[in-house]
Amino acid sequence: MKRILVPYDFSKVSEHALDFACQIADKADSDIMLLNVIEHPTADSFKTLGMQNIDPMEQLYIKKMYETVQAKLANVVSAAKYSDDRIKTKIQLGNPFNTIIDQITEEKVSLMVVGTEGAEGLSEFFAGSNAEKIVRKASCPVITIQDKCELEPIEKIVFASDFQHSDDHFVGQMLDLQRTFNAQLNIVKINTPASFTSTRHDTKQMEEFVKKHSIDNCTIEIYNYKNEEDGIILYAEDIKADMIALGTHQRKGVGHFLAGSIAEDVVNHAKIPVWTAHLNDD
Structure with missing residues (x-):
């Protein structure tokens, strides 16, 4: 497997997914595409990023949201446990589900690792039926994960x-x-x-x-x-x-x-x- 896609919304389950993907990448010599999808802004999505009282219709704030997400992703990648040249980041604006599915082909993804029950950034995108939709529609194999998991005990x-x-x-x-x-x-x-x-x-x-x-x-x-x-x-x-x-x-x-x-x-x-x-x- 050459490339692993990890949809990432800064929730605990997406952290678990990234951690597990990193373990797989080390074992399989793969690279990782860390993807965050910014939905068309709402007041709630601005609050998630720590910005209050902002009119989501203003393009300026979409730009600021992008910059905020970019900085947060950079911090994730530079963290000691994830520090690796094999991890790349990508930010897209649009519908989370459609964007994630489209990126499988665009990025030539071999495997997707998805956390379930996420509640940040993607407005609970990884919960319930949305996780099912990813499994159903993804053109590559998908690993869904709820909790922190170590690779070595998988026997x-x-x-x-x-x-x-x-x-x-x-x-x-x-x-x-x-x-x-x-x-x-x-x-x-x-x-x-x-x-x-x-x-x-x-x-x-x-x-x-x-x-x-x-x-x-x-x-x-x-x-x-x-x-x-x-x-x-x-x-x-x-x-x-x-x-x-x-x-x-x-x-x-x-x-x-x-x-x-x-x-x-x-x-x-x-x-x-x-x-x-x-x-x-x-």
Whole structure:
């Protein structure tokens, strides 16, 4: 992965995202694009930057906001823990979601690391449905992270699917992730009452999947639960996994076996980092 994009709004979760991205960059020899998006100004957004009683319609103050953000980003980059020539900053004015998605192509981004539940700068942009939209629409893999996370303890990655289809590009990206972290891949099928299949059937599918893609350092398991999203999270908790990996469809935002918005539900509720990447919609 050559370039990692980190949307940054000066919230605690975006600090966690930058910290984790820096660890990945050191391991994968990547550079980081630290992106702040200034929304069309409102009184609240000026207050976030420490400026009071300013008419947001005045272009002069948009310029001042830009300069303020620029100085704050410079302080972030120059901080001891982030001091590295590999980190570049970029400030854009516009709609945060659209701008972030556009920057993936413009900056040739290989991976995005996004903090969730942010509440500064981007007007709670990283909370709830907006995090889901990023996962659904981003053309590169995305890691969502809620809490501070250290890279070195990542030893187990859960990958859940129904294994009915096989997207070689997606699997290649997931195996790159596994190699980057030198982690064990814990491959699981969540068996639910609504989509029950036999252990023999599921085991055969997963064994064929492992063989086809020459996957090493992995386990396969069937986990029974009433629904997929909770099953994924609970299985990850049971085996003390350090990350969850899921495929998403760009149109639906769901994995191969996932109905509704289960991939996004996992992103919103998992306490460990969640890696998502697009599956072929064909």
